[in-house]
Amino acid sequence: MDEGGKVLVFCRHGMSRSVTICIMYLVIKENLSLKNAFIEIHKVRPFIEPNLGFWKQMIEYEEKIRGKASVNIIEAARMNKEL
Ligand SMILES: *[C@@H]1O[C@H](CO)[C@@H](O)[C@H](O)[C@H]1NC(C)=O
Numbered sequence: 001m002d003e004g005g006k007v008l009v010f011c012r013h014g015m016s017r018s019v020t021i022c023i024m025y026l027v028i029k030e031n032l033s034l035k036n037a038f039i040e041i042h043k044v045r046p047f048i049e050p051n052l053g054f055w056k057q058m059i060e061y062e063e064k065i066r067g068k069a070s071v072n073i074i075e076a077a078r079m080n081k082e083l
Helices: 017-029 034-044 052-066 073-082
Strands: none
Touching: 017 034, 017 052, 034 052, 034 073, 052 073
């Protein structure tokens, strides 16, 4: 990203955990909001669906570092299904 590099995050249980890591990478390193990070990753991997436990942790983390979360758990559940 900074150097135009690609990051491959692989996990056997792929769709939830590795996506969570990718989202947090964008939030922390690229300063994206949690919501925008999800949307960006969703553009290239439309089948992503972090489970609600991961969402909850990501939301809490965003609140902690930014003082406010860009999504709540209800929106997150809806984005999983509808985006
Ligand atoms: C991160 O993004 C926020 C909101 O878009 C902005 O106010 C802030 O200055 C940014 N921080 C850095 C380190 O780029």
